[in-house]
Amino acid sequence: MAGVASHAFGSRAHAARFERNPAAREPAAVKWIIITVSMLFFASFLLLPLYAVFSEALRKGWQAYWEALVEPDAVASMRLTLLAAAIAVPLNLVFGIAAAWAIAKHDFRGKHVLVTLIDLPFSVSPVIAGLVYILVFGAQGWFGPWLSEHDIKIVFAVPGIILATIFVTVPFVARELIPLMEAQGREEEEAALVLGATGWQTFFRVTLPNIKWGLLYGVILCNARAMGEFGAVSVVSGHIRGQTNTMPLQVEILYNEYNFAAAFAVASLLALLALVTLVIKTVIEWRLGREPHPIGAP
Amino acid sequence: MPGVRSPRVLPGFGLSVGFTVFYLSLIVLVPLSAVFIKSAELSPAEFWSVVTAPRVMASYRLSFGASLLAAAINVVFGLLLAWSLVRYSFPGKRIVDALIDLPFALPTAVAGIALTAIYAGNGIVGQYLEPLGIKVAYTPLGVVVALIFIGVPFVVRTVQPVLEDLDVEFEEAAASLGATRWQTVRRVVLPMLAPALLTGFAMAFARAVGEYGSVIFIAGNMPMVSEITPLIIITKLEQYDYVGATAVAAVMLIVSFALLLIINGLQAWTARNNRSGR
Numbered sequence: 359m360a361g362v363a364s365h366a367f368g369s370r371a372h373a374a375r376f377e378r379n380p381a382a383r384e385p386a387a388v389k390w391i392i393i394t395v396s397m398l399f400f401a402s403f404l405l406l407p408l409y410a411v412f413s414e415a416l417r418k419g420w421q422a423y424w425e426a427l428v429e430p431d432a433v434a435s436m437r438l439t440l441l442a443a444a445i446a447v448p449l450n451l452v453f454g455i456a457a458a459w460a461i462a463k464h465d466f467r468g469k470h471v472l473v474t475l476i477d478l479p480f481s482v483s484p485v486i487a488g489l490v491y492i493l494v495f496g497a498q499g500w501f502g503p504w505l506s507e508h509d510i511k512i513v514f515a516v517p518g519i520i521l522a523t524i525f526v527t528v529p530f531v532a533r534e535l536i537p538l539m540e541a542q543g544r545e546e547e548e549a550a551l552v553l554g555a556t557g558w559q560t561f562f563r564v565t566l567p568n569i570k571w572g573l574l575y576g577v578i579l580c581n582a583r584a585m586g587e588f589g590a591v592s593v594v595s596g597h598i599r600g601q602t603n604t605m606p607l608q609v610e611i612l613y614n615e616y617n618f619a620a621a622f623a624v625a626s627l628l629a630l631l632a633l634v635t636l637v638i639k640t641v642i643e644w645r646l647g648r649e650p651h652p653i654g655a656p
Numbered sequence: 657m658p659g660v661r662s663p664r665v666l667p668g669f670g671l672s673v674g675f676t677v678f679y680l681s682l683i684v685l686v687p688l689s690a691v692f693i694k695s696a697e698l699s700p701a702e703f704w705s706v707v708t709a710p711r712v713m714a715s716y717r718l719s720f721g722a723s724l725l726a727a728a729i730n731v732v733f734g735l736l737l738a739w740s741l742v743r744y745s746f747p748g749k750r751i752v753d754a755l756i757d758l759p760f761a762l763p764t765a766v767a768g769i770a771l772t773a774i775y776a777g778n779g780i781v782g783q784y785l786e787p788l789g790i791k792v793a794y795t796p797l798g799v800v801v802a803l804i805f806i807g808v809p810f811v812v813r814t815v816q817p818v819l820e821d822l823d824v825e826f827e828e829a830a831a832s833l834g835a836t837r838w839q840t841v842r843r844v845v846l847p848m849l850a851p852a853l854l855t856g857f858a859m860a861f862a863r864a865v866g867e868y869g870s871v872i873f874i875a876g877n878m879p880m881v882s883e884i885t886p887l888i889i890i891t892k893l894e895q896y897d898y899v900g901a902t903a904v905a906a907v908m909l910i911v912s913f914a915l916l917l918i919i920n921g922l923q924a925w926t927a928r929n930n931r932s933g934r
Contacts (some may be wrong), residue, residue: 373745375824381831381840382824383743388837393746396736402781403805404758407770410780414773453679460672472676474920478684481916483866485886486905489893490687493694498898500690524683548665557667579760586763588869593890606765606869613769613873622773625766632761639761640754649817650753652810653760656862656916 411629415622426623434600435608435624438516442591442604443584446523450580451573454531458569459561462539463547473536479528481656487525488593491518514596519604522590527580530654534576535569542568575642579653582635586628691909694902706903711879712888718796719885723864726803727811730860731853734811741812742819757809764806764869771802772874794876799884802870807860814856815849818930822848851926858922862915866908 376382384392416423426432457476461469479487493499495512505512512518546568550560566573588606595602603611605624612621643650695703706712740746741753759767775782775792785792792798822845830840868886875882883891885908892901 373743373749376743377745379824379828381828384837384841389744392736393740393744396733396740397752399733400737400752400755403808404755406774406780407762407767407805408755408758410770410773411766414770449679453676456672456679457676459668460676463666464669464673466669466673472673472680474916475680475685476676477916478688481862481866481912482688483868483886483889483905483908483912485866485868485889486688486691486909489889489901489905490690492893492898493690493902494687496898521683525687528680528684544666551665551667560666561668582761586761586766588763588765589886592868593893606763609763609765609769610873618773621769625763625769628763628766632758632763632766635761636754636757639757649820650756650813651817652813652856652859653757654863655810655859656866656912656919 408629411622411625414618415626417622418619422619423623423626426620427627429620431600431603432608432620432624435603435605436627438519438603439585439605441516442520442523443581445520446527446584447577447581449524450527451531451577453528454533454535454576455573457532458535458539459565461536462542463544476532477529477656479525480654484526484587484589485593487590488522490525491521491594495521513594514598515602518594519591519602522594523584523587526587526590527584530580530583531573531576534572534579538569538572539565571642571646575639575646578635578638578642582632583654585631688909691902691905694899695906697899698903703903706900707907711883712885712904714880715883715885715888718799718882719865722796722799722803722884723861726800726807726864727857727861729800729804730807730811731857734808734856734860735815735849735853737808738812738815738819742816756812759806759808764867765873767805768802768870768873771798771805771870775801775874793874794878794882796875796882798874798876799871799882802874803864803867806867806870807864810859810863811853811856814852814859814926818849818852818926821930848929851922851929855919855922855926858915858919862912862919865915866912 383389457472460466461473492513494501495505495518496502497506499513501512512521546564547560550564551557555563585604586606587604588610591604592607592610595604595607597603597607597611599611605628609621609625609628612618612624698706737752737756741749741756772779772793774780775785775798777783777786777791777793779793782793790797792801826844826848827840830844831837835843866886868884868890871884872887875884875887877883877887885904889901889904889908892898892904
């Protein structure tokens with residue numbers, strides 16, 4: 359396909375091919391107006407919030423900043439956020455590989471329906487993602503009576519937070535892998551099998567090396583959302599300090615207590631995570647030579 | 657379809673499709689079905705009166721109105737941003753390009769408190785708007801600002817690849833036939849970008865309707881004035897009105913499913929248009 363070459367990163371850097379073409383460029387004045395207006399929009403809607411997080415976090419100085427970060431409830435929230443991501447990301451990684459293997463490497467009826475269903479969590483409001491687990495596991499829910507009889511708590515406790523985190527991050531890895539594995543075709547795997555490899559050998563020695571960057575890309579995005587999720591987790595959390603608060607929930611509690619410097623201090627760690635995510639994402643895009651596409655789009 | 661394609665050669669189909677369907681059902685489909693099953697506890701008349709109560713209706717007006725406005729603003733500025741990134745070279749372009757996805761990567765609660773700090777009466781921007789009589793934080797305008805932030809990447813990232821792959825031959829042909837640059841852009845380029853712009857608009861809108869974290873801090877959350885629909889669900893839950901919360905959630909889910917179908921259709925259209933454009 360001729361499109362493959364033009365999709366490569368190389369073409370993205372070359373705005374010059376438009377700028378040097380008299381038929382495809384605007385007058386210099388128009389060009390600079392467009393650049394100025396779009397950069398003003400960029401600066402005021404994207405850069406300014408980022409700047410605000412760090413400047414508010416450091417408003418009371420480094421000493422106060424550090425104390426806010428090592429405060430026991432803040433540390434507990436970091437631990438819970440790491441735990442939720444450490445469970446949700448690997449599960450959705452395995453799910454993503456299985457889904458992509460089934461969808462990209464086989465033909466079957468209902469494939470398009472399955473792809474749409476995998477995307478479903480992106481189009482559901484995070485609040486509803488939390489609500490559904492209350493309906494299933496809450497005191498008045500389907501399993502509520504049975505759970506309380508056996509003294510098991512799911513909602514308003516850690517398991518509910520993990521479930522809600524898994525829900526909102528289900529599509530990330532699958533969505534990156536399906537188009538990638540479809541584009542790579544099936545010939546290499548078929549060759550391996552003909553040469554006598556087992557199914558698992560084929561997967562680990564042929565498929566996995568081919569998809570490793572796409573896999574990492576999906577995992578990075580999945581992790582960012584898992585650690586940053588607020589709405590879904592907020593519904594099922596119960597907001598018990600030091601126990602069922604993730605970092606975003608800790609930010610909310612501190613903020614609502616007018617402890618702004620501490621709220622922004624915890625928030626600044628999440629903002630750093632976002633920046634690291636974007637750096638890794640950009641590097642992988644260069645390696646993969648892939649075009650930008652909307653992430654987490656409904 | 658059976659018999660048309662080549663027989664399955666690669667192993668693991670049963671295992672992978674079985675696990676996929678099982679996992680998806682367990683985590684997503686069965687829990688989501690609970691929304692409709694729980695809603696069915698209400699009679700149609702009761703359901704209708706819950707989802708059309710004045711306070712809920714006011715929340716729809718705000719959620720849908722602010723989302724429409726924010727998505728429309730994103731179409732305009734998203735197009736300009738995508739145009740700058742694809743067609744011009746300027747210092748810092750790489751960094752701008754990488755930061756376009758910040759609204760995805762930055763947790764919504766962090767975005768929410770940052771925007772509130774900026775637009776509050778004593779904030780970096782708010783202090784200049786307040787004397788002009790413009791209040792952003794704790795008003796419906798604040799909701800729009802938060803939804804603009806959330807929607808930026810969707811328009812830019814759907815338009816950018818299409819603009820990138822657009823064949824300059826069309827513009828060269830238009831120019832050689834005597835069209836001015838503005839005529840070429842308006843009659844040739846923009847029509848080819850229309851499917852992508854619409855897709856980006858629909859994605860930004862769909863995301864904005866369900867958005868919660870970035871909005872609740874800046875909205876002020878006054879009933880009938882600045883209370884979004886997802887917050888109505890939370891409020892009802894906090895009052896242990898599970899059936900009421902679920903009924904409103906069912907309405908939102910139906911809207912989301914409809915938007916999902918529209919977006920899928922639009923994406924197919926964009927892909928077709930893109931292919932025939934080469």
